[in-house]
Every structure is written in C-alpha cells, then in structure tokens.
Amino acid sequence: MHRLGISIYPEHSTQEKDFAYMELAAKYGFTRIFTCLLSVDKEKDEIVKEFKTFMDKAHELGFIVSVDTNPQVFKHLGATPMDVSVFHEIGVDIIRLDGHFDDFQDALLTHNPYQIKIEFNGSSDASVDHLLRHGADKHNMTICHNFYPERYSGLGWNVFMNFNKKWTALGLPIAAFVTSNNTNTFGPWPVYKGLPTVELHRGKPIDLQVRHFLSCEVIDDILIGNAYATEEELKAMSEVDFTKTTIRIDTVDGLSDLEKQILFEMPHAGRSDASDYYIRSSLPRFACRGKSIPVRNHDDHMFHRGDVVIVNDNLKHYLGECEIILQDIENDGERNFVGRIPEDEMMILDQMELHPDHIFGFLK
Structure with missing residues (x-):
C-alpha cells in the first residue's frame, strides 16, 4: 500500500x-x-x-x-x-x-x-x-x-x-x-x-x-x-x-472515437514475449473485432521512440493493437500515428521498457 x-x-x-x-x-x-x-x-x-x-x-x-x-x-x-x-x-x-x-x-x-x-x-x-x-x-x-x-x-x-x-x-x-x-x-x-x-x-x-x-x-x-x-x-x-504505471500522451487532432476509446478507456498491458521495437498492448484487439480503424496518413516515413500508434484496417488481424515505439520502425501504412509521449515523460517509458508486460495507462 x-x-x-x-x-x-x-x-x-x-x-x-x-x-x-x-x-x-x-x-x-x-x-x-x-x-x-x-x-x-x-x-x-x-x-x-x-x-x-x-x-x-x-x-x-x-x-x-x-x-x-x-x-x-x-x-x-x-x-x-x-x-x-x-x-x-x-x-x-x-x-x-x-x-x-x-x-x-x-x-x-x-x-x-x-x-x-x-x-x-x-x-x-x-x-x-x-x-x-x-x-x-x-x-x-x-x-x-x-x-x-x-x-x-x-x-x-x-x-x-x-x-x-x-x-x-x-x-x-x-x-x-x-x-x-x-x-x-x-x-x-x-x-x-x-x-x-x-x-x-x-x-x-x-x-x-x-x-x-x-x-x-x-x-x-x-x-x-x-x-x-x-x-x-x-x-x-x-x-x-x-494501481498502475501511467504515462502522458500528446494526442494528434482527428482521432476517431474508437482510437480515443482504445487509448483512454481500454486496459493496457504489454506482452511478455516483448519486442525490442515497441511495447505491444494487444488487449484492445479483442474489443475491436468486426470494427474499422480507417487509415490516416502520417508525413514521417518512420516512427520514433515515444510515438504511440494503433494498428489500422491495413493489418486487419491486429486491428486496434496499441504500440509505444521504443526504436525507429518504418511507417508502412499499417499503423495510425495517434500521439507522442512528451519529453519529460520519457523517463517513465524507460522504466516501462524494463518490464513491458506490466499494466499501464495513458493520461491525456
């Protein structure tokens, strides 16, 4: 306590x-x-x-x-x-x-x-x-x-x-x-x-x-x-x-209602079979079955550490998965950029990376 x-x-x-x-x-x-x-x-x-x-x-x-x-x-x-x-x-x-x-x-x-x-x-x-x-x-x-x-x-x-x-x-x-x-x-x-x-x-x-x-x-x-x-x-x-680790996110304009729900209303926990490239919150996928997340363009051809993305309609099997980028990955059109972790909050991301499967939540 x-x-x-x-x-x-x-x-x-x-x-x-x-x-x-x-x-x-x-x-x-x-x-x-x-x-x-x-x-x-x-x-x-x-x-x-x-x-x-x-x-x-x-x-x-x-x-x-x-x-x-x-x-x-x-x-x-x-x-x-x-x-x-x-x-x-x-x-x-x-x-x-x-x-x-x-x-x-x-x-x-x-x-x-x-x-x-x-x-x-x-x-x-x-x-x-x-x-x-x-x-x-x-x-x-x-x-x-x-x-x-x-x-x-x-x-x-x-x-x-x-x-x-x-x-x-x-x-x-x-x-x-x-x-x-x-x-x-x-x-x-x-x-x-x-x-x-x-x-x-x-x-x-x-x-x-x-x-x-x-x-x-x-x-x-x-x-x-x-x-x-x-x-x-x-x-x-x-x-x-x-009750859990919380981290702030500066969201982009134009998020869909479903993307907002994924970020702020659904539970998040990374996976124990962790990748070096991102913390994967797969739980929202189950709530997104049969739904749509239209592709939204993002100008940068790469995603960078601290970017937050959600898998869109171009990768239907993983639709709704929320990912916090840990190192640069290609923006191949399968993920919508939904926001970024502010610089001051990166020290929390550093800790999350040490135990990526633990429960966390986003703060507006």
Missing part, C-alpha cells in the same frame, strides 16, 4: 501555518509527516513540549510521524538505544536514523518496548542486512532515502535503483522524497532549491515525480521534502493512479 506524506519544520515556521498545512494535506488523503530534530537548537524541555503538541495534532488528523535523528540528537534529549522513552513521551511513530550507533545498538533500537519503528537511511550503504542476521526486528524496520537541497547533488537514478535492489531483497518498505516547485519553500537547512531524493526530479511537475517513482515499482511511501507545497500540488499527487 502506498502512502503520501508531507514534511514540516516547526523551528522555521509557526504553529498556525503548520497546522493549516496538516489539515490541507489530510483533506487530500496524505497520511505521513516527516520532520527533523537535527536542526532544532532548543533545550530538551522546550523540544518535548512543542513537538508533543505537534504530534498530538498530527495524530488527531490521522498522520503517522517520522522524526529525523542521529546520536547527537539522542544525547541532547537524554535518550539511548536502550531508552527511547522521551520519543514515546513526545508521540513519535518512527525514529529515522540519519546517523547510526553501532550494530548492536541499532539492532537493540528495533526491539524498543514502545514499538516505535526504526527507519534507516536508504541513500547509504547501511549494514541493515547484517542487523537482520544478528537479531534486529524486521517488523519494526523501514527504509527512507535522503533528500538533497543542493542543486546537482541528488542521487543519480542508477545509484538510487541499486540501493533499492538491496532494500527490496530484504523485504523492507521504502520511502523517498519528491519536491514541491512552490516559491519560497524551505527545509531544515538554509538552502532553497527544492528537496528531492533523485536529481532528475528537481524542477519537474510533482505528479510526474510521483508517477516516475511508481513506475519503478519499488517505492512504497512518497513524501514531499520541502514545505509548503501548493494545494494544486497536493491535489495533483492525490489524483495519481496508484
């Missing part, structure tokens, strides 16, 4: 603004909050009081809350791996370890009597597999990637996926951050260029960031790293279809 989340940094804002943001996110079905104690410079008693009020409001609205910590934060709050009672007093649901203790103490944390989940840094080569082999409680462990305020410093996609291979092999849920494109957003540090996990997401529409994470099929929870996202962005995330 996927969950959407926001991030809130009380030390840089006001309770009124934070609570209003929580209420707005809850309205759109968000259920996780990330916050940070690494950047809080206050006395223990003040932190406990302020964050308990914060947690109470979050829980009232149905959120679970993760708090970013390290050994220095533990020391400041008087906590140890053997005693996390202060986090229980505050109401923390998840303790994220940005920096860890030693293997024994990290494993010990996962057995805390309050069942507070321990979240490990997914953007590091943490020895979580070693902890599991030596008695850590797998049911009380999660993974959450870092975010990166500095431009160009976010994870490369291949690095990100290599980390995820390790975490999925361990059977642990994974969270990662997308970034709002709102103006004047902030995080725990005085850097304001967005807070994505993956660098190629910086500046992209937020729903595209979410859909890209979904297309790689390993990310469970998706959190906005910076505050505050706009209501439009929260709404856009809430409207993403989490």
